[in-house]
Amino acid sequence: MPVTDGAISEFDHHSEEFFDHRHEEWMRQRRCPVAHNPHYGGFWVVSGYDEVAAVSRDGATFTSKYEESSPDGIEYLGIMGIPRMPGVPPALIAEVEGPTHAALRRLLNPFMLPSAVAGYQPFIEQCATWFLDQMISEGRMDVVKDFANPVPAILTMKMVGLPCESWSYYAEVFHSMNAHGAGSEQAAHARSLMDAMIAELLRVAAERRVEPKEDILSRLVALEIEDGRRLRDDELIGVLWNLIGGGLDTTTSLTSLTLHHLDVRPELRQKLIDDPDLLVPATEEFLRFTSVNETLTRTVTADIELGGQQLERGDFVLLSWLSANFDEKVFDRPEEVVLDRSPNPHLAFGVGPHRCIGMHIARAMFVAMMREVLTRIPDYRVDREATRFYRGNPELAGVVTMPIDFTPGPTVGVERPF
Template sequence: MRIPQEIANSLVDPVVFGDAGKMHESYTWLRANMPLAVAEPEGFDPFWAVTRHADLLEVSRQNALFHSGDRSPTIIDREGDAFVRKVTGGSPHMIRTLIHMDAPDHPKYRALTQSWFMPQNLRRLEERVRVIAREAVDRFLARDGECDFVADVALGYPLHVVMEILGVPAEDEPRMLRLTQELFGAQDPDQARMMMAMMTPEQIFTMVKATVDDFESYFRVISDDRRAHPREDLATVIATGLIDGQPISDFEATSYYIIVATAGHDTTSSSTAGAIWALAERPAEFAKVKADPSLIPGLVDEAIRWTTPVKTFMRSATEDTELAGRKIARGDWLMLCYASGNRDETVFEDPFEFRVDRKPNRHLAFGYGAHLCLGQHLAKMEMRILFEELLPRIKSIELAGQPEMSQASFVNGPKVLPIRFAAA
């Protein structure tokens, strides 16, 4: 079965992802009519669009059958893929992070830092995170009743937390934010290094490579310093990490830094802003969670489901198989549509309603299986603490203008969120 061309094109169009309504129109139609079918967007290799919650789980739990690293784990067109392979000498990967790996490498590299992100370790960071959250709330309240919540709170708060854990000096945080936006927002005209409307795929990926090179030059200095002067930070763990008794390569160390330095805050920023956007539009939900702070963890999970910052990942089949009654051939590419799974009507009651007290909330925004997000506990802790500090100090919140989403088909979220608020 072949997905209608207009819908197929929407699955890879960054402009569509910048309009959540349009994106969910495509996903809703697919779940109802063609929940597992082949899309052939113009300029792209064909891929299976996996849109149902159950099928997303099925693919995600079979990591030997559906690989992340054989092809690009993020959607890329033919010209872009050819250019990446040209500049890398044949590899489909410009960097090699955990999302680009399969066993046996993936569990080994994940184990390097996994203990840092476990709840028992994060508890010792909780008071420091609370101090950072209070400072963020103080700055927010100083805005005198109106601000852009993305620029003034959502971007800086999780960025500061992750950079402190990583060991990046505070004065370098603006550089890390800029590079993150260039990497994840390369399709967005407001976040890219230059206007993209007239750029060829080769020019676009040259721009992305320049961003990766900037990261590499920055973290090379950090690595050299930590090897000479180890500290109690994550950069030291990466710089001195051993795999099978051997130091990891500079390329893989840089890749590790990049995934922690970018995904470690960008997705949390998006979900945090998504929560405030939803509450600003729903006074009853705001009143509910404000009256009962025990609902804050539920608000956090619902905001993550609602926003689903990582929209898609790609997998490729390692052998002929069957999924949901469809025959998948070895080498077939599959797009895991997490934002669709998180609106699946068979799993979530009233999936297009934002409910701070939603239970159960079996969202897939952190993925599932071996590639379950390494930083999920940190992200939820950061959001919980921020809302614990923020909600008691405001008595109302509303939109003060038109919010905007970033235009990107891999990772996206709110990029402008004008709000008006009254201090408690």
């Protein structure tokens, strides 16, 4: 792994300093879009838009596979960070390749395509209205815990086929784990809840084997993969872990960070209130600007040149969607939110064979939640003193807690949707 002069990146992506100055750091990195970082055993940092897109499109050379000890002598890192977060199941959609990955995508597509999302639309809107109804007469709420967290959590429960009433339990596990970073007390607490969560998932799976329903879990327990065999329990947990983790906290972060930005830039909020159609292009712009899934990882399967550097089989790669989405070669004034930015080829959902399968659902949930806030509590003000952002998680950005005040309004009175 010879590194050309200057292609060295010094940052420690788990440090507070990196976290606080990461936009400046990524800007510096983009001058050398593929560079080697010596921390954590050494890895390549890919920060330019073209290079990030090239890596993620070439899933054969830059694999997402996770396999601790493989017969071919490589350690396959998977996608979940350098170093990998200990004690969590592998994400067995994002971290598998080949026929099993294709079979899982085929199984999930009917639940994820725009036609399916159109079917969920009334439920999503009803959830958004109902949760705001619970708080609107108060004039104050924690917009993360009371609104942006439950709506995506309940939809995910419903799609997968889990009891919707258990949403807060699943949401707590993922929110605590994502919000505070691998070594924190909160992440350890979240991991301690996992055994009970896994037992509950397997209990519901056993019910679906006996009595299938129209949900993802029923299809998963019946799925035949290689050699016509069914998924083992540990594989089933890995798939569900990926699906629930993907569905739960990501759209929550997108919505919370957007609401925060619209508090800092009230003139943008006013534009969205005056012209509700603007929310469609603005959704893409907030996806780009917030880039909530900031980084993920890959393993190199064959020697290859990338961005003037020679990468070798077995090397690890840190991909920055965040940096790609701020690449000034592709986006004019990237540090600014331009509500009607066009074109907007952002990589917030990734690109290539592992592109986010939940992207249409994420957009629909975000739009529904934003419409609800902008029409019913348009004068909300963020309590910035009390707001806490995720810290120490290089993969995911988000907001732990964000109290808002607003003029109390009437309830709509929709039925409880779950």
